[in-house]
Structure formats: C-alpha cells, structure tokens
Amino acid sequence: MKKLLNTLFVTTPDTYLSLDGENIVIKQEESVLARYPLHNLEAVCTFGYAGVSPALMGACAERNIGLTFMTRNGRFLARVIGESRGNVVLRKEQYRISDDPRRSALIARNLIIGKIYNSKWILERATRDYALRMDIKRIKQVTASLTEAMQIVRDVEDLEILRGLEGNAAVQYNSVFDDLILQQKEHFFFHGRNRRPPLDNVNALLSFAYTLLSNDMTSALEAVGLDAYVGFLHRDRPGRASLALDMMEELRSVHADRMVLSLINKKLINAKGFTRKENGAVIMDDDTRKLVIKAWQEKKQEKIMHPYLNEKISWGLVPYAQALLMARYIRGDLDEYPPFLWK
C-alpha cells in the first residue's frame, strides 16, 4: 500500500501560498510564516480565501498533490485538478454502472452494509466499554435491529428500497448517538442531524469532520482514476461529489463520528469554542477548528488492520484503500466490492 504523506492545512486567513524551488512558502503581508518541502505532502487544504500562486498550483497538479480551497467554516469551494490520468476505460465502466440501476444497487448495498455494520460495532463497543453508564437494553435493541437490517440489505437489488433501508438504519443509530456522549452533556447533545446550517455544537463538529472526510475521499478516488462526481447510491446532481459521498457512508461513523465523540468525551474541546448566531446557526471558532484538524491528523496516523486486505495500514489510507478496491471491482478483478467492515 502506498505511504501516507502529510496534509498541510492552512488555517490562517489572508495568507498567500507560493512556490519556491521544491518548497511551498506561506506568506502573510510579505513576511514568510512557514516553508515546507513539497515531497512530504499528500495534500494542501486552505481555509479562508488564501491565495495560491499559479506556479504552486501547477507544481501540485504535476505531483498529484491535492489542493483544495475551503471557506473559513469548512465549506468546500474549489479543487485544483491536473491533467487527467487517462483512465477513460475505467471511468466509462463506472458511468455504465452508474447508468444501470441494478448494477449500481449491487455496489450500493455493500456500501450500506459497511455503514450499518460499522455503526453497529461502535454501539456494541460502547456497551462493553461503558456498561455502567448506558441504557444497555435500549442500545442492544438498536444493534439487534441493525443486524437484522444488514441481513435484509444483503439480498436487495433495488436502489429505492436500499435508500429506504439505509435511512431507517440511520434513524436507529442516531436515536442512540446521544448516549455515546458521556461528558459535557449540557453543551454537547445530539437530537438529530441538521446541516444547513448546523444548529448545535455536535452537528457543527460532525459537519466539519464530514467535510474533512469527503475531501480525503474525493482525492483518493481521483488518485485511483475514478470520477468522484458519478455515484451509485447518491444520484447525480451538478457539483455534488456523489461517489465520494457513497464511499463515505461506510467511513462516516468509524472515521468521523468516533473522532468527534472522543474530542468531547476527552474534553479536548469545550463550549466556549462555539458561537450561536441569532438564527440558531452554530459556528466554531478558529482555535476549535484547529483542534479538530489536529485530532483528524493524529487519527490518520493511527494504524489498523485492513479487514479485507489483511494488511496493517494507517487510518489515513483507508479512503485510498477503499477507492483502490472500488476501482478493482469496476475493473472486474473482484466478485463484489468489499466494504470496510470495522470491529
């Protein structure tokens, strides 16, 4: 498996990034804030209207370093993509599958199995680790119904039915997600998912973590030559990275939710880092955002055993490994797409 390099997150607003030889240089009003060699970088992600010199964009594109622009709140703005890697054959097969509801469903159901399986095991683990603090009976009811849902999903070949089953499972998981928050409960609670805008601290955190994940997923898909915008489970919609969203389904809970929970439960963040706007929208301050990014980076370095490949890799490479497996399935090397089944 490839090596995980660093992602450079530029969170200081009003900085300018440029190229100097083989280095990326970060400037603010003519003074140099930092300088990093490009060969250590996997991706560069800037928050807050930082400018980037055309020379640096070119250098990133040539070396396959992902370069992404986000707003300060972590909303995706743009990505720099280099000359496409000539994988027309792979992409055309991807489009053919995407146009074929049944073939799409065969992939979608494995993604959903991955999603349900992983949510189930997060809950199972929690009941084991915090047996005294949880309403075990309620959670066991949920895990039992998730187990049942997976068995049903396994035989479904219809996308609409799959979307319904996926929705139900999400409702089940969300119904006990609040139980997983063990600290700072007066400020951090979960009463359901809301996004545009997030209306409470936990949703603000989740939204930001999903943005980071979707960014990694999109880059991984592009790296293996797939089109991140053409999906199987999510319908095509202009400007939506549907395949990245599809592939995120199985990783959301294990990759993003768990990090958010540990930030709260370990009290690494607190309520002071969140501001509530007049309309109820919650936004994070820069320091909190930096803390989340730091936790995300640390999590990416942690090693796990890949369940299907049976190979030790870092969490940061899981999106890449799954993208590679998806490409291999589309190519016809595998009998099914192997979902990431974490335990």
Add this chain to the structure above:
Amino acid sequence: MQVYNEEDYLLLSGIQHFNFCRRQWALIHIEQQWEENVRTLEGTYVHRIADQPFLREKRGDKLIVRAMPVQSQELGITGICDVVEFVHNLEGVPLAGERGLYLPYPVEYKRGKPKKDDSDRSQLIAQLMCLEEMLACELSTGYLYYDEIKHRVEIQVTSADRERVREVLLEMHRYYARSHTPKVKTGPHCESCSLNRVCLPEMLKRRSVSSFIESRLNE
C-alpha cells in the same frame, strides 16, 4: 499485410514490462497507473540519452546516432533506440546526407548485468525489426550493453526470435484493444514489482468478497 494505425501503436519499452508480468504491463500501458505516468517516464529517459554531448558522432567508418525514434507499422509499435550504429557495408542501404552504404546495429543500454530471461532480448529484437522496416534492409545483429559488466553482448537474431516477438506483440494488441487488465499468477517477482501497491497482488489470491462478507455478517 496488416498495418496498425498510429494511434494504436504500443510503446516498444512495454515489451519488457509484458515479459516481466502481463498485468504490470496492462497497469502501466492500459490503465496508466504509474506514480509518474508513462509519458513523463519516456521524457526523462529521452532526456538522459539526449543529454549526451554528441548526438551524431562519426568514428572511422561508423556513424553513431543516439536517442533515435523508431516505429513499425506492421508490429504497431513505437519507441526510442538508445543508440544506433550505422556501419559501412556494401550490402547496406543509402542514408540521407551520407555517402556510401550503411547497415544499422541497435545498441540498447541496460542497468545491471545480463538477465536469464528473455525480456532484454525481445526489446532489442523489436527495435531491430523497426529498423529493418524503416530502412528496408535485412539485419541479424544487435547489442545489449550492461553497465555492471561494462561491455556489450552481441545478439544474433533468428527468424524464430522474430516470430516470438510478433506473437508477444499480437497478444499485447489484443489486450489493448479490449482494454483488459489480465489477472495473473502472483509470485516472488511481485516483491520487486514497482506497481505492487496499485496491483494488490495479495488481493488476487484472496478468497472471494462474498465469503468475506458472509463470514463477517454471521459472526
């Protein structure tokens, strides 16, 4: 005689990949899965050779040309010969801008020392066949220069050799036309394969995904 269209030409350098592993060749040449893509690779390669001070050098009755692009319509390949030596020969062919008759001898530079397998040979033979076609002559000799032993090995080309190269290229064109990346037997050679991380050879011998999912769901 069947001839190929230029856009269907394969890279001559792919013969060595193909001989090493059909899947490796397909990953590089069909899927373009390379850390750097094939074109940049060819670029640095040409650069290395073209960097040498004398592009065209005369030594006695020899004319030495470096980085010479060659092709064959019949084989459907294109590539670059490291060095071609043109030697005065009464049986030879006239060359534009030169007096007298010449026969070309391709010289291919290789890292390391002579290998047991056939891959270096096949590449040289394909080059020789390109030169024959482009210059309308008949050749039977080429050289492989190995940097580790620091001298060249003479290669005599037989009609059986040519036949083998023709067959390999036909097989490559068949895969290429279908855009098919074959599955192959993995082995110790996978350890030294530069595409190991893209190919996932472990995955090729792993059990089916269905049984993986079933066993996980039933635990």
